[in-house]
Every structure is written in C-alpha cells, then in structure tokens.
Amino acid sequence: MTFDKKTLTRFRLLFLVSACLAISLYGCAISGLGFDTRWQEEVQLHDGRTLILLRSVNHGGRSEVGQGSPVREHTLRFQLPGNTKWFTWTSEYGEDLGRTNFNVLALHVLGDTPYVVTEPNLCLSYNKWGRPNPPYVIFKWVGDRWVRIPISELPLEFKTMNVVISASLQNISSSTAGIGYLPEGLTPQGIGYVPKEAVQKLNRNLLQREYKNLLREPYQGAGQECFEMVYYKGAWVGPGDSIGKRMKDGK
Secondary structure, eight states: OOOOHHHHHHHHHHHHHHHHHHOOSSOEEEETTEEEEEEEEEEEOTTSOEEEEEEEEEEOSOOOTTSOOOEEEEEEEEEOTTOOOEEEEEEOEETTTTEESEEEEEEEEETTEEEEEEEESHHHHHHHTTOOSSSOEEEEEETTEEEEEOGGGSOTTOOOOOSOOGGGGGGSOTTSTTOSOOOTTOOOSSTTEEOHHHHHHHHTTOOOHHHHSOOOSOOTTTTTTSOOOEEETTEEEOSSSOHHHHHHHHO
C-alpha cells in the first residue's frame, strides 16, 4: 500500500497530536516535526532561598534512523527572589553539532547576579568548547548579557547541582515523549511542577562525580571517552595533520 505526500503528512501530524494528548505532566506543542516540552522546577539556592525556574526543551535536531529526536534548544526563564526582572538563558542549536550545545546542571545566584552551570552536550560539543576539565561551561549575567567565565570565577558558595540534570530528563515522567519512567514515590505537586525534593531524587542515581557536587579542580580521566577532534571545513576530524583533514583538502 502506498500513500501520497499529503496523506503521509497527515499521519505524521496525527502521531504528534496523539503524543501531545498523552502528555499530562508537562504539556507539549508541535514545532515542525519536533515537539516542545515545558515544566517548572523549584530551585534551592545556596542561601536557603528558592526560585521557580521555567524550562522549555525543543526537540528536532539531526538524529540517526530509529532514534528519537535530540534536544534542539533548551531555554531557562526565571525571576530572582524579590525581583520582577525576567532572565532568559538559551542553549541554542549548533549546526556543527546537529543538536543543542549544552546540558544544564545548576542555576545559582549571588546577590542579584545569576550563574548557569552547564556541561557540553556529548563529545562534539566537548571538543567545540575546549575540552574543559572539570567538564563545565559556566555563564554569568554581566550587564545585559550572558558571558562565559572560567571555573575560578564561580563563587565558592556554590556547591550543588540544583536542577533536574538534562542527562536524566527522560526519567522525569513516562508521559514525556513517551519514554522513561516516573521514579517510585515521586509525585510532583501540580501539573508541570517539580519541587526541590523531587529534583534531588531525580539526580540521586547519577553516578558521575561531576554531577554529585560542583568540582573545582581538574581530575584525571575527564572526557577520556571523547576522542580529540576539530571542526574543519564543515566536518569533525582528528587534530593536526590528520587523514580527515587531508581528505577534506582533497575535495
């Protein structure tokens, strides 16, 4: 049986709408052939205060056949305690990566200055952002924009990972994209809301040392699973006088 292009498009839209209807915890919005997932988190700050973080994840980057769509863009929106100003931070799509650049690990605040702690999103991003050790890429709000800072400039008061780590995002709920599961005993209060206790529980099973606490010093073995690569003439190849570079030059 064959279908014309119009019929196939209808089938795809019907599938996406069905997936959205199945999502009861966070909500879903069709975006091209991808989808958006949105939810709220209660963030525990180092000084005892909390804030409500609005998170939005758009799926739709390049993916292999048979695999789900990777995260294309990841956005955080929040107000500081006692402040009406809205801050927005976005991990944008990287054409050179085929997905978003970062996974979010923590949001901290000192005075009226917010900081976002992230990790590179898989090995290509790890190489793109300089193979950091510890494997963090950190942003500070300076003036009217986000500026990357070294780990040495991150206030020592910040010690914890206090948001649902993107690496475990699919474990939040079976209703999110139809994958993962809701950990036993986790019952977020209200639609689309993850309290601070649930954030801790979701991150508890992550074993990597860089997720347990904010590391300050380089450690042996960081990024060892990622071969060193450089982006050269539209492709990721080995560094130096590599075969990959010579092949690109030959073309």
